[in-house]
Amino acid sequence: MRKPCCEKQDTNKGAWSKQEDQKLIDYIRKHGEGCWRTLPQAAGLLRCGKSCRLRWINYLRPDLKRGNFAEDEEDLIIKLHALLGNRWSLIAGRLPGRTDNEVKNYWNSHLRRKLINMGIDPNNHRLSNSRPRLQPPNVTSSCATLSDQMKCPPHDHDQQPPKSRGENDQVSDAGSCFEEDSSGMAVDLNLDLTVSIPFTSLANAEEEQKHIACNSSTELDFSTTTPTPALLLFR
DNA sequence: AAGCCTGTCAACCGCCGAGAT
DNA sequence: AATCTCGGCGGTTGACAGGCT
Structure with missing residues (x-):
């Protein structure tokens, strides 16, 4: 049986707050991407590592274009x-x-x-x-x-x-x-x-x-x- | 104005492959 | 070779907004 990607209890789910975003951004700016499993704890986030990765990749990354597709x-x-x-x-x-x-x-x-x-x-x-x-x-x-x-x-x-x-x-x-x-x-x-x-x-x-x-x-x-x-x- | 319907999109879930042990 | 861990992927869900009746 596969272990869950991280402990599910004590983790937030759903929409990210501004504070959470900021914590994630700050952490990645300092330490770079990677090691998503340990990142949440290190960054002081009550989130699953996968969730952090997704949030960063899909929303917070600075090089994202966003907006309408040309x-x-x-x-x-x-x-x-x-x-x-x-x-x-x-x-x-x-x-x-x-x-x-x-x-x-x-x-x-x-x-x-x-x-x-x-x-x-x-x-x-x-x-x-x-x-x-x-x-x-x-x-x-x-x-x-x-x-x-x-x-x-x-x-x-x-x-x-x-x-x-x-x-x-x-x-x-x-x-x-x-x-x-x-x-x-x-x-x-x-x-x-x-x-x-x-x-x-x-x-x-x-x-x-x-x-x-x-x-x-x-x-x-x-x-x-x-x-x-x-x-x-x-x- | 209120309730319903529909579309959008952020986020989650479960699975898989690669690499490490 | 077998097992474990991690990162990544695609499918799906659910909250929300806007339009319609």
């Missing part, structure tokens, strides 16, 4: 989602200043609906042929798509295979998945994908990008990319 960010999310499925952290890694949680929420509350309204199935990014959305999708057949060729990633909600995480650094393999589908999806997305280290600060971002570009044979390049149906309709 149009190009939306485009990028849609493209990346077509390619990667619900791997939000990977998608967020391509959007400086955005967090996986933010991207996930934005997808679920805005983009998903948007695609549906346009008659596009947000799960596989194909034109849904006015198929009623809530009708049980024929997953077996829809699995002949992008996402399916990527070994049915988790965004195929109805028939998810066991999750296999930690594949994040193997995503470039997915590129080859696009070649075979001739059934209407943007099969020739032609996306090279490089996994980028999440930006730790804006100051480092450029350096990291340079570094990655230098040290990797592939780099995301949408400039010659065929838009997905979703994106074609967007414009």
